Amino acid sequence: MAEVPILVGVGDIINRNLAVHHAAEPAELMLDAISIAFQDTGLSSQVVAGLKTKIDSIDVIRTWTWPYPDLPGLLAEKLRTKPTHTYCSPHAGNQPAKLVDEAARRIAKGETKLAVVTGGEALASLAACAKAGVMPPPNWTPVDKPVTEVFVPSTREMAKGTGAKHTIGAPIQVYPLYENGLRAQRGHSLEDNHTESAKLYAEFAQVATKNPLAWNFPRTAETEDTIGRVSSKNRMICSPYPLLMNAFNTVNLAGAVILTSVSHACELGIARDKWIYLLGGAGTQDSDNFWERPNFHSSPAISRTLDAGLEACGLKKTDIDMFDFYSCFPIVPKLACLHLGLNILKPEKPITLLGGLTSFGGAGNNYSMHAITVMTRKLRAGNGTRGLILANGGVLTYQHVICLSSNPRADNLPYPAHNPLPSILEHNSTPAVDGTAEGEAIIETYTVDFDRKNEPVLGHVVGRLKSSGHRFVANHGDATTLKRLASRSEEPIGQSGYVRASGQSDGRNLFFLGASSKL
Template identity: 35%
Template sequence: MTDREDVRSGGQVVVVGVGQLRNNREKDPARAREPLELIRSAVGRAAEDAGIGADALSGVDTVGLVQVVSWSYDDLSGSVASAIGASGARTVESGAGGHQPVAVLTELAAAIAAGDSELAVVCGGEAQSSLELLGAAKEPDRAEGWSRSPGGAGTFSRATGGTERMWDLGLVGPIRVYPLWENRLRHDLGQSFDESQSWSASMYAGFSEVAAGNEAAWNRDPVTAEQVSDIGPDNRMICYPYPLRMNALNRVDQAAAVILASPAAADRLGVPREQWVYLSAAALDADCEDVLERDTYGGSPGLGRSLDAALAQSGSTAGALDVVDLYSCFPIVPKLGALHLGLDRDTELSATGGLTSFGGAHNNYSAHALVAVVRRLRSSGGRGLVYANGEYLTKHAAVVLDTDDPDGFRWSEAHASDHPAVRVDDGYVGPLEIETYTVEFDREGNPARGFVIGRSPDGARTGVRVSKSDRATLSTLVDPGVDPVGHAGTVVAQDDRRLFTLGDS
C-alpha cells in the first residue's frame, strides 16, 4: 500500500534541447574521459540541439544531476554548473536508482511549473568502461587528469539499496533479485520455460534493432532471439533464468542531458516551436524496500500505480500512446509494464534500445530514454511515455510527453507504507512451499547457490539459501521441464545456517 499526495499542477513546461553521447567504445586508454567531462559535453549537445548556443547556458537557474556511480566527487552538481557557465544555479543531486532521471526531471519541471525556475538542465553520465580499462577501479591514480574530489571508483554497499535482512541473506544485487519476479510471473501466466524465454529473447532482439539506430548505443550490432536465449561461452547463465544477454550492461561510457524551460524562457531564447515537446504529467511511486515483505512476486503494485497516475493526470490512456519506453534492466520489467498497460506482444517497448544493447549507464539510462522519446515525438508528433525503475522494482517514475499543447504540467508522488504486506519469519525451520526462487551460476556454467522464498504452513514467509552441495535441489530448480513454484520442501538448520532442500529433510 502507498499514500498518494494530491495531484499538483502548474504552468506549462517544455523540453527544448536534448543531447547524448557514447565515448571510447574502442577502449583506447588515451580517449578515456571522466564523467564530469562527458556530462559537460552532453549538456553542450543539448544546447546545440535547442539552437541556443553554449553561452545561453549561463541563464540556467537549476542543474539536476543523476547520481554518478563510476567515479566519486564531493560536489559534482556544482562542478557541472560551473563547467557549463551557470555557477550561480541551484543544484540538485539525486540518490541511487534507475528511476532518478525521471524523478529529477519531475522535480525540476515542478519548479518551472510553479514559477520558481525558468531554465533547467537534467543530466548524468558514467565512465565505467574506461575506468575498468585503466585499472582505476583498484588503482585510481592511474586515471590521470581525472578529478580528485575525492576520486576513485564508487562502491556498492548496504547504503545503496536493500535491507539488513536482504544483505544477511545475500539477496542483494539486481542479478539475484529480478529473477525472483520472472520465475513467479512465468508460473502465474501458466507459461512453459521455453515460452517465457522466447518472449524475453524476442523482445531483447527487438531492442537490439532499435539500439542499432541510436548513435549513443554501446552495442550497435543487432542480435537474434536465438543469440539472446541460447546458452554458450559468450552468453553464460548468470542467475536463472537470465543469461548474460538478458542482463543490463553497465560497463559503458555514456552521458545524456535534457534542457527544460518555461514557454516564456523558450521564446526569449528563440527556440523554434517545432523543437518544443511538452511535459504533460509525471507520477512517482514506491513499493516497500524489503523484497521479503512484498505482497506479490508476480507483479509490482507501485509500477502499475505510477503508470496509471501519469496517464490519468495527462488525460490519456495506454491506447493513445505513440511512443513507449519501459525500463529494461531485465525482461521482467518491460513485461510487467506491458501487461499492466494492456499492450500487444508486438508493441515496441523501447525507443532507446534497452539496457543490454544500448547500455545501462548505472542510474542514468532513462535520461537517454528521454532523449530518444523527445526525438521520436519531434519527428512524428504525438504522445510518449517513459517509465523508469529503481532498486529492485522498488522505486517507480513515469512521465508523459506530448507535442500537443497541454494546459499545464501535473505531478504526484506516493510513498511506500511502513506496514509490511506479509509477516516474515527470519528464523523459521520446517516445511516450506516455494513462492519463487533463483539459482546463481558460476563462470564454468554450474549452479553455485540458490535462493528460495516461500511460505510456512501458517502463512509466514521466509527467505533461505540452497547449498551448492545440494545438487539434487539445485538441479530441480533449474530444470526447464519443471515449475518449482508451489513445490514443497524443508528448511533445515545446519551449522548456524538455515538451508532449503526439496522434499523432506
Template identity: 30%
Template sequence: MGIVLGLAVTVAPASAGSALRLDVGVDGAPLRGPIGATVMRSIDAALQVSADRLAALDAGTPTRLTWTVSDEPVLHEATGQLLDPRTPVVVGVGQIVQRQPDPHRDPATLAADALRAAAGDSGVGEASLWAADAVYAIPSASWTYRDQAAQIAQAVGASPTERVQSTPYGGDGGLPRQRGRRGNRRRTVAHRAGRGRRNGFDVGCAAEVWQHPAVAGAGRGCRARPGRRRRPGRQPRLETAVGLGAPVFMYALIESAVRRRRGHQVAEHQREISQLWSGLSRVAATNPYAWSPSEVAADDLAAASPSNRAISEPYTKLMCANLQVDLAAGVVVTSVAAAQAAGVAQDKWVFIHAGASAHDEWFVGERADFSVSPAIRAAGRAALDHAGKEIEQVKHVDLYSCFPSAVQIGAEALGLPVGDPDRPLSVTGGLTFAGGPGNNYGVHAVASLIPILRADPTSTGLSTSLGWYATKHSIGIYSRAAADDCVPAPSSHGRAASSPAPAAVVRRRRRDRGQHGALRPRRCTRGRRAEHPDT
C-alpha cells in the first residue's frame, strides 16, 4: 500500500545563473484510488518547497531550517535523567562592545552582531538564527525603529512567526517569558522555548548605542510593525512636579532612607557604599565586555573631583549608571528537544530553573518605606521556592546595580550580605563600570552569568532586573544542572508535548499602610502555589 518515488535533480548553467530541474516518477496503490489526486497535490507542494530551498542554497541565500524536534523525553547525559522535551535552556550568549563610533553600525546592526556571536557560542552557528521561531527586541534609547525585532531578524536571516518589542524605558517585568513546560519569567529578554514540531529556537537581543550623525536614517526603510509591543508604565507626575523625575535624584532620596534604616552616620554610610562600588569595579576589571574595565579605589569614588564630580548627595559620578555606552547583547533559548535536534552539545546547555516578576507600590511617594522592597522579597521567594533552592545555595549573583541603594535594597530583600568579598553581588561589574545600556543591562548580566555556570556545572546563579524607581523587578535562576521537575511524568510526553503546559496563574497582593507586592502571572507545574511570603 506504499508509494514508490523516484527523484532526479539536475542543475545546469543558465544565462541568469543556474537552472534547477526536478524529475519525479511516482507509483503505488494509493495513487490509483480515490485519494490519488490529494496525494499528488501533497507531493507537488513538497517538491515546490524543496525546489525553493535548493534554489535559495544555489543563490547563497540563507533558508529557514527545520529540524525534526521529537516529543519524546531527552536523555541528560551528565545525570542520566530523562528530561521533558519542552524544558527551556539557554544555548548561546553573545556580547558586543563598540568603543569607537562606527557610522555603519547602528543599534540594530550591533544587536544582530551580538546574536551572531550567541549563535557561534552555541556551536550551531547562524543556522540557529535562521531557524528562529521568535525574535524579541529591547529597543534602543538612542534611535527609534518602527519594528526593531523585524530589522534584526532580517539582518540575521530569520523568518520568525512572532516578533515582540518591549517598552523604550523603564523595563518590562512581564515581557520575557518562557513558554516551555515550566513557563519561567524574568525581565532580561523573552524567548519561547520549543513548541512541539516547530524548530523551537528563539532569540532575544538588544543594543544601546548613542546616535552618530551618519546613522540618522537607520531603520526608516523597514515598514513592518512588531506583532506585540509592551506599553509603557504610568508616569510619576507628583514626583516629577517636585523635581524627582530623574532617577539620580530619586535614588539619592531612597539612599537616605536606606542609611536611616541601617543606622549609619553620613560618613559611615558614604564609606560603605564607596567600598561596595569599588568591589563592583574590581569585577569589571576582569570582564572583557565591561565599558570601563578598571578597578577604582573606594576613597577615589567617595571624593568629588573634576573627573568624578558630585551629582546628587551622596552620589558622585562614578556611583551612577553610565548610559553613554555602545553595547549589545544577544541570547538564544530553545527547548532541550530542539537543542538536541540541532546538535547543540549538552555542555552548552544552561537550564532556566525559575523566574518571577513583581512590582512595588508604583509611586514612590505612596510607599510606606522607601528603603525596602516587598516586591523583590515576594519575587525572590517565589522563584527560589519554585527552583527548590535557598539563597545560601546560590553561588553566583548579579543584582541590578544602577545606584548603590538599588543593590542594598535587593540584597536585603533576598537575604544576601553586602560587602562580602567572597560573594560579590555582580558578575559584570554593574551599570557604572560594565555599562548601563538602558533596559538591556539584564541581558548583559545573563550573558555574563551563563559562561560562569558552564565552568561551574554544579552551581546555581541568580540575576535580577529593575525598572523605574526600584518599582518593577524580575528574578531568574539558572544552572547547568537540570531541575528535578524537568523530569517528565509518565504521561507528560506524546501529543500533549506539542504545546505549552497550561498556566496556573498566581496573583497575590498585600496592602499594608500603602505598600504591596504583586506577583505577575507565571506558569507553575510543580503542584505548588507561589505565595507572597507575607500572605
C-alpha cells in the first residue's frame, strides 16, 4: 500500500545584519532553517536531536551566492546524518516546488522515510563584504573558484547563438518581451498596461509588509505611484519595467521543509494539527531559447502546468482557496490569472502569499520555498483548505505546480507516481527562425535597454519577415527607430519596417522603422 506524504515541519530564517562579522553563509542559514523546521514538528528537542541523524533524503536548491562543490554533502555532515538520497538542483526558480513534489513521490513509494528540502541565499552579506573589501567573507566554506565568479547568478549562459549576438537573453530583457506582447494582444494601451502593473505590484507590496520575513519589512510599502512613476530612484531597466517592477535579489534568506509519511508521523508522535498533505504536482518547460517559442503573449508551459497540476491532484480551480504565483515580473502572475480566469487586480482569492520578488525579496532560486512554508502555516491556521503554488524559472522557461491541503485527497487515490507532463513541450506552431534576415518585416514584440540616466541605449526587436513569415531577432538600426521603440505613447508591435544584416562581423540583424529603412 502506498504511503501518504505530508509536510510536518517548515522553517525560515532571515539575516538583516550586513556587518562583515555577521555575514552568515548560505549553508549556515539553511542549517538554521532546517533546525527551525524540526522544532516546528512539535517534537521534544531530545527527539529532534536523534531524528536529524535519521534524515535519509536531502535536496538542496542551488544557491546563487556561493559555488559549493557539494552542498547536500556539507549539510549532511553538519547534521550528522548519512542520507541515501542527496541532490543539488540546477539553477531555476521552479526547483523548490519540483523537489518537494519529487520527495513526496519517493515517500509515497516507500523509497524515502524522512526528507529535507532546503535552499537559501546570502547575496546581501556577500555584497556587503565585497563593498568592504573583505573577500572571501570570513569563515565561509572554502571554494575552488575565484571570488570574482560568485556574483554570477547562474552557471549557464542565459542565451547563446542568436540571443548572444544581439545582447539579449537576461531575465530583465526577456520578461518585457512577453509583457509587451501580451499588452498588444489584449489591445491595451502602453499607459493602461503600465497602470495595471503598478497597481498589481502595489497590492503585492501590501502583502509583503505583513510578512516579517520580507526583506522590506517593516518599511512602508511602495505605492502605485512610486512603483509606476519613472524617476532617478525608480529608473527604467528594460521597457516597460522600471526598477520596482523587477526582482530584487540582494537578500539573506533561507527556508526548509520536512516531509515524511502519515504512518511515520504517527510513529514519531507528531500531532495531526502539524500535518499538511501534499496532493500532487506537475511541471514542464518551454524552449530555453525565447526566439523558438510559439508566441510572446502566452506561456504554454504555465498553462499546461497549471492544468496538469490541478488534474494530478483531483482538483478544479474552484477548489483552490489560495494561490501563490511566482512574481519576478508582473507578466508571470498576469499569465497565470488570465489562464485560470482570475481578475488580475481584483482576484476572488489571494494570488500571492509573499508579495513578489520585488517586495518580499528574490531569494535566488528559492523564492517559492517560502511560499510553501507560508502556505503551510496558513492552512494549519484554517485560512482555507487547499492551496496551489506556481514556481517559475529561467526566462519564463521552467514551471512547476504543487498543491497542499489540510485534508487528504478527496478521491483517496495515492500520490501520483509520475510527473504527468513531458520534460519539455514541443510546439508545431513555432515559426522558422532566420539567423540572418533581410526584407520588409513587422514587429512581433520588443524591448529597450535603458542606462542609469533613464536614456534608451539598445533596442531589441523580435519580428517576422513579410515574405515568408519567418521570425528573426534584431537590434535597432538607427536613432529614430530607438526613439520610437522607447516611446511611451506609440505602439511598436505590428509596425512595419525593414531588417538587414549589420554588415559587421558581429552577425547581428538591424531593424529600421520608416520609409528610409531600406537605404
